Every structure is written in structure tokens, then in C-alpha cells.
Amino acid sequence: MEPVIFSERADQIHRKGSEPFQLACDKESLAGAVSQRACVFCGSRVVLYPIADALHLVHGPIGCAAYTWDIRGALSSGPELHRLSFSTDLQEKDVIFGGEEKLYQALVELIDRHKPAAAFVYSTCIVGIIGDDLAGVCKKVSEEKGIPVIPVQSEGFKGNKRAGYNAACQAMFQLVGTGSTEGISPHSVNILGDFNLAGEIWIIRDYFRRLGIEVVANITGDGRVADIRRAHGAALNVVQCSGATMDLAKMMQERYGTPFIRVSYFGVEDMAESLYEVARFFKDPEMLERTRKLVREELAALYPRLQQYRRALRGKKAAIYVGGAFKAFSLIKAFRLLDMQVVLVGSQTGTTMDYQELAEICDDGTIIVDDSNPLELSSFLQEQEVDIFVGGVKERPIAYKLGVGFCDHNHERKEPLEGFVGMLNFAKEVYTTVMSPVWRFLPRRQRSMVQEAATAAEGAGS
Amino acid sequence: MSAVRAGRPKAKAGPYVSTTNACKLCTPLGACLAFRGVEGAVPFLHGSQGCATYMRRYIISHFREPMDIASSSLGEKHAIYGGGPNLKQGLKNVLCKYQPQLIGVATTCLTETIGDDVPRLVKEFIREYETSGDPSPLPRLVTVSSPSYQGTHMEGFHRAVRALVDQLAQAAAPTAAVNLLPGLASPADIRYLKEILADFGLAGIILPDISETLDGPQETTYHKIPAGGTPLAAIAAMGGSQATIECGATLKGQDTAGQLLADRFGVKLFQIGLPMGLRETDLFFGLLEMLSGRETPRQHALERGRLLDAMVDGHKYVFDKRAVVYGEEDLVVGLTAFLAEIGVRPVLCASGGDTGRLHGAITAVGADLLPEMPEVRGGVDFYDIAEEAQGLAPDLLIGHSKGYHLAKKLQIPLIRVGFPIHDRFGGQRLLHLGYRGAQQLLDRLINAILAKKQADSPVGYGYL
8 A cells, every 4th residue: 555645744743752753844845745735826815815805806717716715704894895806817818919908907897896995907827928017007007097906926836825915915015105194193013914804803902992902904904995004104014824914914013113012913922922912012001900800800700611612621622723733832732632632744835944843832743744635634633533623625525534523723714713712613613523423423433342342341251 | 719619509609718607617616416315425635625615615504514525735845846645645544534435536626637647646645544554434436537627516526426337337237226316316306206216116316316415404413424324235136237327418428327237238218308397207207107107107197287277277377488497507407498388488508517418408399399599508607698688588487596686687597596596595405307397496486577568557556
């Protein structure tokens, strides 16, 4: 039987405790390996998508727009232009003669129809090949229509999802600094790297409100163009999901001197620490006191309700495979809070530093993997005998076919998992899948029951 | 202005240059679905990594099954210097790890535009592999050209089916078998078709067969490649079959798999619409009677009888209801055929597909029953459909999940059919075809009307 791990990928898999930590990452996906990764376009699209009053036009054949139509659970409190899927739907003739004229006409038509606050124009693989002057067309339309029309250099083949994050940050950076910063409180932040899935950013904004902090711009959940334009007026950038928006934070630090901190809103520990860190930044004793009070109140409400889940889940084993490694830290801690053990953790786009930190907090024997694929994941899940797998839609059928529970922690999810309330939702979701009676009837489990009986019988007979 | 837009029938507004909320998917997705219906096959996209991942997610969300699609994962330097080396490496990796019987290689817009000659590259790969001394057996390699700027997922699907037949079917001794090319049907549909063929005593070769590969059971082991699918030997033998039945009203007269089998091997070709509703299914069963020399088996005749009985029982609920039907062209034709039979008035028949043959096909199935011909629109998106529907006062929407936004806006029921079903459970088990499919559709349609009537009524009737 051929081993499931490609020799080319052997250095992208590590077993904690087996040898000194070393993991290769940030490599191009191996051809034929069925990577779970998407492309540059995907990276840009997921970051910019939640900006709700912008027009998001995909310049390319229909697929790229069709597969990203209204898939994120990124909510808006106002306009919902982001939920529509716009494309130039390039045809063979456009590929031969160039798509610039079609792009121009499509942009004008859509801007006239929807009156967006700005437009993002995404480049796709084919546009990179036929050489349409995206920037030129955008500039022309911007002048004619009087709104920012921003090219996003997201040709699918020009790297992986991380390159797409960077392209998105470059695009947003063109907006930052173009709005008035008048009236912004000295106690103000931008929220970076929260996409308002299932309304999560509203939970976090409410915490900041209770702390007495003004949020200038949501980047990008429930995002608005005008807010991003004045984002440079905020005192601090609070960056979650560091892979996606860290580049913007760095650019803003360089040009506007805006400092940033890395936070995570997943799990109790990280949520509380994030708030404390923000409060400490402002060096305001009253704010710090308000933070203590908030955390105390939230925990007092949360802990009793967590107990029933904890009791039920104690000792169960979890596997994690997510897009960015940063989320995995919080998930490991969240599982620990539930007295569960993480035995596999991986990501599509983690960096050396991410994996280093992951290795430090993992238990011995945990498998750490970069840019994995269904064959590896299915084999690891079986080997580690996990009870629940956390991932996205593409990981779900792997778990279910193996008779393993599943929690969707990707951008399609419709349950808020951030904040203190998010921890409760997370526990509930884990409980819902792990404790279901259905697993008992699966042929895989039944076989092991028979084996157990056989072992017991042997033991009794000897 | 694209040729696609310019060629479509008159629109009330527009035509528009931009596309909003497409009512179609891209070409290689269809090719991957077709390859998934071949036994031991791994679909493989020659392009950038994102295409495979996006399509996997889209397909998984409907079928709730693993859907591995390999990719040659081209990067920037490959786009410049050619994707050949990555294609070959990818093929080698897939054959080592999956040990497939077949790899179905579909191109994407990227690799078509950079000009990779995939059939030649694959031939080179085979030659190099055979002399390399690698012990893993070489699978069959089938290639299909499926750039997303040509047609929709249905063109990709039919091209892949044609490519399979073209590259695998051989001259064979005549058999009594019947080739059945069902088009993009659900796994439940395919299971039902198998049952029908078996009941007629016919050896059938259904291509593709996703009945198990995309609706599999729980098992004790994890299959790298799901069990089921059309066996390669069966595809090879298609040239010897007594006849081919090819379903899809807009396929008639086109360069299809069925046509190829007729031209190359002299296999008699019957091109029919999707067997949906009464008359189109009667035609299908009639062909099976002819080819098998048997009468329709009693259990199927009974199903037909019950369908007719239900059509009578339910006729007043549905008569004169106005429906907007959208989706793949052949599905729209099949649905329209059935709706016309039960007295529903299709007021708009729309598709993102744009073969130019939708209007003729709708006329053929409905003209004698419908008091008025519906608006027929090919090459449209949901913006066009919504705009058109606004003035037509429809009572019902019939199509896949992506029409939900429109149904919500119009506050009318959406009867979900076809692919994708992303907002309901069990899309892979929906029946569309045959008497049984019509029965299920009729029940769902009437119940949707009743549910709305009940919900809208202040009285709260518990007896309708």
C-alpha cells in the first residue's frame, strides 16, 4: 500500500515530540496533491467581500464570480451590495480581442445602477494572461464617475491565498487616508481581520463600546468605504486573523504611524486578553477597570452554562484544519477549556512563526501539518481516532465519511463563534456533533464494538 | 458587446454588458461532475489551484460527499513557460497516491489561453512514464477541452462525456445493451434509471453514473475514490450496443457522445428530451419497449397510472398558476413539458445557457398545451430574470437554490430542483425523471401551493 504522504511534502508534516521542531511552509501547493487551498483571487475576495457599500466586480469568466456569490456569512447592518455577484463573464471573443472595453462598459453600467461608494475590480487568471490594462480602465472610470475604482491584482496563479490577502490590503490602502479624521476620539481603534460572520463584529464592537472605545473602521466585516477612508485617524489597529489584514496594519504603521496589536476573539482566554491588551494600550485606569468588570460579568454568565458541555466532552479528541494558523491557537485553548485534547492541527497558509508558536502550545504526539489534502487528513483522523474535526465545507465530508463529528469554523458558518457568547456557541456546536447518537450505528464503530467484545472474551477465557 | 448577449431574444430592458448573479456555472465544473461518474476516476483540472478548490466546495455543498479534484496548481512561472511540467508531475502524483483507473483531465481558461496542448502533453507523459520503470499501473487518461469562456457547465459536462466515449469506446461485437446518456441527473434519478432498465431486462450502460460516487453509504473504510461509477470496460463496450438513448432536448443534432457512437460504430441513436412529465417519459418508456421487445413492466405502468390519478386529484390546485422556470436549458425544457401537462402556465423559461435552441425545444414540448407561449430567454442572469419576472406576476419559482433571493423578494414559493441545492437537505436524492420523478415533483409543487395558502390565510385552515 502506497503511503499517503508525498515525499515532497514530508517536511510539511511534524509530530510534536518526535524530533526538534521544524516545518516547511509557505510553499506552492504540490501538483496533483488535492490541496485544500484556493487561489490569490480567493484571498482577495474573502478579505474585501464584506465591504458592503462597494461594488465588487470580478473581471474574468463566470466561474470566479459564481463560486463566490453570497457564500460568506458576512452580515451588513445597512447596504448589501456585497451580496451580489458581479462579473464581466468573459467570452472567447473577449479573450481574443481583449476585455477592456467590456470591463469599462460593465463598470459604468453597474456604477450607474447601484451608486456604490467605491468599486473593487478583481483581476482573474485569464486577465493576467491577456494583459488587460485593469489599472487604466479603473482610473478612467474613477475620473468619470467620481468614486474610487480600485484594481485588485488577484490573478489566481500568482501565488497562493496569502498573496491575495496582500493584494486586498494594497487595494484598501488606496482608500485609507482619503477621508477626514475630524472628531475621532483619542480612544479609538480600527477592527482589522474580523469579517462579521454571523454578526460577530457587532459582539466585539459592543465590548469596545462598553470599554469606552470608538471604532472608526470595520476592516472589513460590515465595512463601509467612508470608514476605511478615515481609518488612519484611529489611535490603534486591532488585528485579528493576522494573515489576512496584517499587511494593511503594517502599511498604516509605516505611513501614518498607527500602531497595531494582534488579537483573537475566539475562546475565553484570548477574548479577555485581547480586551485587556487594548485597554492597556490606552493607559487609562478607568478603562482598565471597565474591562475587568466586563470580563467578570461575561465570565459569570458564561461559566455556569459551559459546565454541562464540559462534563459531556471531557477527554474527547479534536482535530483542527483551518485556513490561517492564527485561529488554531485560539481553538486549541478553547478545546482545553472544554477539557478536550487536540491531536491534529494544521492550516492552509500558516507561516514559520505561526507553526513555531503552535508547536510550543501543542501536546506531545500532536500532528502539525501545512497545506494538507484529503488523503493525509483522512489518514491522520483515523490514526488519531478523533471525535471531532474543525474545518470548512471541504473538510466536512472527510469527517463524516470517517464517522467523525464536525464543526464549521470557516467563513460559510452561520453561528457566531467570537466573544464570550461565541465560546458558548462553540461548546454547544461541539457538543451537538460529538454527542449525537448517530455515530453509534455506523459500521465502523460497530466493528470496533465487536472487536472490543472479542478482546474482552479472549481476556475472560485466558 | 459580447456575441452571447447580442444573439439573445428581445429583452424588455437591457441588454446589459455586466452579469449579476449568474444562472450558470463554469465549463470545467461540468466536466469534473461527468468524470466523477466513471468508476475509479479522479477528475483533474489543468489550471491554477483555486479552480479545483472552488468547484470542490460548490459540489460538496450540494452532494455532501467527498469530491476530490486534483489540480496541476500552476504558479506564475508555469503560466509564462507553460504548464506541461506541472501537469505531468500532477498526473504522476495522482496515479501514485490514488491508484485510479482513469484520470479525467479538463482544461481551464488559464491553460487554454497560455496554449498548453494537453492531448500532446498527456501522450508525452504516457511515453515517459512507460519507460520510467515506475511500478504503479498507468491509468487511462482522458482529456477534454473546457475553457470557462466557452459555454456553461453543461457544455463542459457533455464535452467530457463525449471525450470519454471518443477516447475509450472501441469497436465491439454487437450486444443487446443500451447506452443511456442521461445528462446531469441526480444520483436518485440515476438509481431509478438503472432500476427501470433492469426491469425491462435491458443491459444498460449509463454514462456518467454518479448514483453511488456522489451519494455513497457509510462504510467501514474510507475510499480514496468512492465506489461506483460507469466501469471503463462498459464504456469501451459502448460501440457494440444496440442503441444509444441520449437525453437533452437541446442536444439534438449536435456533436455529442451519442452522435459519435452512431458515426463511428453505427450505434443507433435516439435523442430525446429529459424524460420528465408524462409524455416525455412515455417516449422514453416507448423506446425501452421497442429495444427490449417487452411491454412496460407492471410496476412502472402502475406508477404511470398513479401519476395520472394524482394529476387528476391535484389539477385544481395548480391550474393556471404562473411559474418562472430557470436553470440548465434541458432541465428547463423538461420542467416546462410537465408543467404544461398539469395546467401550470410557465410565464418565463430562462437559462444562463445560450445554445440558441431553448426556444425551439420549449415550443416543441408545450405549444399544443399552453394557451400562450412563455417568454423564453437564454443567456440570462438572475438580474434579467428578476426584472422580467417582476412584470409577469408569477405564483411559483422552479429551479435550483440560487433563485431563493428572487423567491424571497417576490414572496412566492421556490420549488427546488436540479443543481445546486445549497439551502436545503437532500438535493442528491431529489427525483426529477420518469413517472416517479413527476409524481414527486407534483406532490412538492402542490404542497408548496397549499403551504403558502395556509400561511397567508388569517383563518388558519387545518383542512385544505
